[in-house]
Each structure stands twice: as structure tokens, then as C-alpha cells.
Amino acid sequence: MKGAAFAAGATLVVGVLALNQALVGVFYDDGLYASLATALANGLGYAHPNLPGTPAAVHYPPLYPVVLAPFFGLFSVAGAALAAKLLNALLGAAAAGLIAWHATKTALLGPTAPRWLAPVIVGGAAIAIPVLATQTVVFAEPLFAVLLAIVIVLADRGDRPWILGIAAALVLLTRSIGIAGAAGVVVFLITRRAPHRALVALVVPVIAAALAWSAWVMAHQHAIEPELALGYGNYSAHLSQAGLTAVAVNVPDLSRPLEAITLGWIPLRWLYHVLATAALGIGLYGVALLARRSAIGLALIFYLLILAVWPHPPDRFLWAVLPWLALAWAAGVLELWRRWPRVRLLLGLLVTLIVGGYLNYEIRGFAGRWWDAQARNISANFAELLPVVQTLPDSAVLASDDEALVWLYSRRQSVPLYLERYHGRELITPTPAEHRAYLDRMRVTHVLLASSSSPSARQLKALLDAYPRLFTALYRWSDGRWLFAVNHGQ
Secondary structure, three states: OHHHHHHHHHHHHHHHHOOOOOOOOOOOHHHHHHHHHHHHHOOOOOEOOOOOOOOEOOOOOOHHHHHHHHHHHHOOHHHHHHHHHHHHHHHHHHHHHHHHHHHHHOOOOOOOOOOOHHHHHHHHHHOOHHHHHHHOOOOOHHHHHHHHHHHHHHHHHOOOHHHHHHHHHHHHHHOHHHHHHHHHHHHHHHHOOOOHHHHHHHHHHHHHHHHHHHHHHHHHHHHOOHHHHHHHOOOHHHHHHHOOOOHHHHHHHOOHHHHHOOOOOOOOHHHHHHHHHHHHHHHHHHHHHHHHHOHHHHHHHHHHHHHHHOOOOOHHHHHOOHHHHHHHHHHHHHHHHHHOHHHHHHHHHHHHHHHHHHHHHHHHHHHHOHHHHHHHHHHHHHHHHHHHHOOOOOOOEEEEOOHHHHHHHHOOEEEEOOOOEEEOOEEEOOOHHHHHHHHHHOOOOEEEEOOOOOHHHHHHHHHHHHOOOOEEEEEEOHHHOEEEEEOOOO
């Protein structure tokens, strides 16, 4: 219990110290979560208030916006954001404490592991710089982490199947990839020959939640503008556009984020690849070991399989389960140490390099506040832009980057300026004619170019070249940032 308290306490202290005043929406998804919560709090339903017509939301499962809704109903945007970030710090600490307690109680690392080791590993992973980056913005990862931990604890205990089923359903309603947790638990219980009634109690709430969310999506997905399918539409849009072409790129890329925070300091590429390959093998071995000891092993296997076909970089998804992955790697190391005495010298050297590399990364990251560096820069940029945006008529519709952020702080309807879609693995952008048609359909009155070096700038330049009379410049900031009025019919 002391180890769990240590992991939770350390995670909470660091999480609170890492809190920031960055604007909501700097990482895009956080703005959408906050705008959905605002819509719920103001009686608009589960819908996107920043988009014309306020279409129903079908991209994100609803649990996290529901949790946020009281904050965004009672407080200002800044106050609600601070409350949400503090809640994330508490949830992150709760997840770390629960994982550390469970790993120690069930000897997840093996019977010979010292009792202090699991809490140290979990606490160290829970304050990783990338984990803090997702925790200190309005992201669903901390809620997902604590709910997944509850599911694993209940599954490994083997009792209270209905509570387990409800918890698994809540994981799914927090993030769609939570289906991996449910699938892993089902297979784990089957291998443990759990009674049929326990499996039914688990599966029924999960299926009910999945069917209810699917019915909502099917009923409302037609209202989403086709050009916004990737960001606002059903997740099936990603797979239907990309197919399985991501597998060849994603499989070798899965371990890259973990290598970056442990081995990124090694300058020799051949040595880096040798060590990374050895570390990956140990990690996979550890996941296989956990699959026999706990439901988390199989859950991680399904989780990684989903990431293998998902046409996006795996980074953020891995940070959500980093403590579990760290435990799996440690389990692999300890088992190899026990079984193969002859490799202990090499194994010890590898562990020293990886742990030392991670500590070096963390020290430099804390010194430079890496977790919110990007958020601070984007916030400073929009702090200059928003006062001018707020002078526009209430009826204005802006096309901009970080459109949810623009709406939250100006209450002017805002749509994405940058458009993209998949053609197999390749991301393609619309032609100027397609882009103009999109602006017409969304009734855009103004275009805000927030950065002259962004991908949006290239698309806007193509529009200006093709339709030089379509835009009238209204305001220019430094560094080539512009506000344009749109001249429809020109």
C-alpha cells in the first residue's frame, strides 16, 4: 500500500506542478472536447457548436465531454480549463496508484521482484514528459487510464462481473480504442475458464454501450460535411479511406515513441538500432508474460493490433498505457535475468543504457518544461489573433486552424481551414475548386491564417492563386498572419 501511495503521490505532485494557463484548443482535440462539453452544459445536446448548423458529434465517444460539462457550464473558459486540468492530475494519480497497488499485490513482475520495484516503475512512467503533455491539456487519456486500471483489477480478481462489464463499457465510451480492453478481458476470462454467467455479465454492458453509440453515429453522421470526415466524422472514415495500407508503416513505427524517450540520446545509428531491437524483443516477451498473469497482457496485444492498422502515428495512444508497457518491459527483463544467467551482463548493460537515457530525457524535459512548450507558443500566437477576431460580427463564420479554440474564446462559428483525406496511406489535399466549394457550403465569411508556415498557408495560397478576387485582406499581423473577408460570387 505504501508503494501505491508513493506512485500516486509523486504523480499528483508533478501533475499539479505541471499545470499551465495555456488556451484550450492548442492541441486541437482538447478544444473539441471543451466545445462539446460547453454545448452539453448549455442545452445544445451532444453537438459541435463551432460548426454552422451545430451538427451532432459522432467522432468522440461522449463520456469525457459529459464529465467536463459541469466545469464549462459553471465557470469561464479559463476557469473550466484549470478545473479540467486539475481533474486530469487527480485521475492520473489515481490511475498510477491503482496500477502500482495491483502490480504489487498480484506479483505482476514475477515472484522474485522486490515489492518497491512496481511502484517505482509506474510512478516513473506516469510522470513521463509525453504523459504530462497529454495530462495538462483537456484530453481524455487520464480518465481512460483510471477506468482501464479498474477494469484490469476487477478482471484479475475474477469477481463482480457486472461491475466489470459496466467499467469496460465506460472505457469504450471514453475512447473507442477501449474496445481493446474489453476484448482482452473476454479472452483472458475464457482462458481462465470463467463461468458463462460471468462472461455474459461482462459482455452485455459492453455490447449495449457499443450498440447505443453506433446507433447515435448512424443516425447523425450524415450531417457532417464530407470534407471534415477525418476530424469530425465517424472513425470508419479513416479506415475506409486508408484501408490496411497503414500496416506496413505502422508496425515498424510502433516502438519509435518509446525508443525516442529512452535511446534518443545515442548518436550512432547502428548502435541505436541494435539496442532498440533488443529492447523491443524484451518488451514483446514481457507482454506475452503478462498475458499469462493478467488481463492487461491480452488487452495490450489487442491495443497494439489496433494501432497497427490505424492510419495515424501511435505516439499519443502509447502514452495512455505507458505504465503498463513499462511494467511489461520490466517483467521481460526480470524473467530473462532469472532464466538466462549467462546474458545478465548484457542485460544489465541494456537496462542501464535505457534507464539512464530515460532519466536524462526526463531531467532535460523538466528543465525546459517540454510538456507545455508547444502549448505556450500556440497560446501566445492566438492571444494576438483573438482580439481582432472578436471585433467581427456575431454572424461571422471563420475558416481557421484550431477552429474550436477560436470558437471557445470568440464565440464566432469556426470551421477548419486546412483539409485533407486519405487515399490509401497517402494524405491528399483538395484542389482549389474543391476547397472553394467547401467554403461556400460552410458559408464561410472570413479566413484566419494563424501561421504563414502552416500547411493551411499552402492551401490558402493555392486558393489565392486560383481565385485572386475571392478574398479581401482586412488585417495583417507580423510574420505573414492575415485575416481575410470572403467575397462569395467572385
